[in-house]
Amino acid sequence: MASSGQARERSTSSGRARLRKCSRAAPPGAPQAQDQTDSQERLIAFLESPESYPHSPAEVRLMQTHISWVFIASPFVFKVKKPMELGFLDFSTLEKRRHFCQRELELNRRLCPDIYLGVVPIYESASGFSFNAEGEIAEYSVKMRQLQSGWFLSQLLAKGLVGEKEIKRVICCLHRFYESEKPDPEIEVWGTPEKLKISTDENFVQVEPFIGRTISPVAFETIRHFTNQFYAGNEELFLERIKEHRILDCHGDLHLDHIHLTPEAITIFDCIEFNDRFRF
Template sequence: MHKDLKKYDHGTLVAAMTSADFYPHKPAEIIHKQTHISDVFLAGDRVYKVKKPVNLGFLDFSTLEKRYRFCCEEVRLNQRLTSDIYLGVEKITWDKNGYGLNTTGETVDYAVKMRRLQDEHTLEYLLVSNRVTESFINRLIHTLADFYNASALKKKERDQFGSFDAIGQKCRDNFNHLPDFSDTGTNKRKVQLIKAATRMFLDRHKELFDRRIENNHICDTHGDLKTEHIYNDQGVQILDCIEFNHTFRYQDTASDLAFLAMDMDFLGYRPAALFLLSRYVKITSDADLMQVIDFYKCFRAMVQVKVYHLQIEAMPSHDDAKKAEHVHEMEQYLDLAYQYALKMAFPVIWVTCGMIAAGKSTVAEKLAALFSIPWIRSDELRKTLFEELPDKSGKTGFEKGMYTPEATSLVYGKMLITAQAALEKGSSVILDAACRKQKERQDILQLARDTSANIIFVECRCPDREIKTRLKNREHQSTVSDARLEHFAAIRKSMDPFDHLSADVHMPVRTDQPLDSIIETILTGEHELLARQTAQKSG
């Protein structure tokens, strides 16, 4: 090494790169950002990333040779999901005039050179500014689906990185690096439940993880799929994948997508995250993804808890304000992981119920699509059970034909048997039925107790005037439901009140509003109900 480099360290290089004179194109402004592993310099229309000379165990940038290797890897790997962004690796040199880029001096470090993108084009900004379009989400999904298809690992690697044992070990390793939260009893209880829910999910779903391997869902993924890394700039551009450790990229595609969905949840855009996931399932036919997504979102949120904990531990003792900010964000991620744990600890019986034409099936269909869970519809079961009737249209008087109390009892029995089969496999279900009678609701509550499921009765409430308008519109339509305006008064009179249901399981929802608003209300309210029920089960 050059004799004048005896005082060289990373700090002097960073100081030099904050000056416009360092760069051949002399940018008007330099913005310096940093992470715990890199220094990033926004220099006009270019970005230069320099790796810090650190060895953290899971990554090693401690030597010049290793930093060069991983700079090259960063460019190679990120070019998979970008176009004209990663421009190459530049030599950082030293000569008598000091540091420079690609001068004739001695090479002392390397920088990844990139075209600069605007923050206004990130998915994060688009979400916050309400500018995300369905078209962009579809393009993003297709980009990721094509990427995963081209990145499937060989069988030996799939078995190694996607195995039930490997996933369990990842979870245990993550838990081992968490703070003990001894000073906060509430947080400590949340961690205990998250650990218990993780173990329960793993114990119940070994076959599911094995099936993920068999169906080629273990891939060389992005590894750090967050909203701030996704851009709408001359097409979909996805930056900043993990280059420093391939074991962080070799994983289930569900884990990769879970990071993105979790990030969207954290920002407050859960309906958008569910929309993205449901569209991905639709175009890829990855029917199992939604069964593991909450598990992986919980894992990803707890990884963020660990990362913030490590950052807090490394902070100077006098930096109280920044430490308090990090503690707050760490606890936000813990709360998010807790919400996921509540959902994955026990399957959920969703019951969309209430008056005819109140929107039960519309809500049920949307929830079934978002969660990718079975939609068990009483109207369809009734037609199947009584298909031998001379007139199976069902257009008869109130409680006549296939709508007698005895016939309805058979329909609800079949509905419960069908639901039980799904619940025993660990899947949540949606029961779409009026549930006019208290006994019908009590039978569903008993099923929840028998299968250790959580349950939410979504009572669809709609003004009678709107219901009658909808029923009138049905007169000239072919619908699965046979309920018509002529049945309204008798059905309204026969409807038992829902006040026997506790607030822990009952969610009244107004359904004379846009469907997206209804779904957002349901998704916002589910956490509190599931938290109460899971707490009761946990003693």
């Protein structure tokens, strides 16, 4: 069965089962929150229906990440961002979701221009949702070509099909990409310990409510201590990396599920678009 890399991300639960957790815009039970939930339920029902799509797929499968709904409508995939705000990520308004859909398209086309096809608006009128320009724009989706299952690097590794040749192909692809990225002083400053600490300090603040629930106090303090000690003890290393122009606008989320390797092509996709500093 064919699959999109985005659809291979962590959660595969039903779309409507988690709708009420998708936004912090209004408290649960408030009229605004209920209206948003109802609209999301109708939107998901529309996107789960094969009849909704101009190319009439045989079926549509919904899968989720923690921040997106992914609709696999072969031979395409439509990715819709959840209306949510998490501090390091803000998809809370339609305009912000449009912006980050466009950023996802632009950034990922650096490595796989043939996969990311466009940002597709979804309209809503009195008759319901549609891909046709009828009514007002209700949501945006990123349209992608579907990647064939069985060729993601995680799958190949599980089958024992990853050797030196395959690793060298990935390295060569990344080397060309890094060589194409030009040093930028505004990006390079994010290689300093002070700037890097913004992200790690943010992580610690966001994890604090879960101390004693998902992480022990000892583990939390140990991780925070060694993280800060590493910054303090390796300042020269960080500064040397800046001098050597090693701080570039890269991928930000490069792991095995985001590398698709067939005999004919290598596709590295799904870089981080929602927070620039995560790519530097």
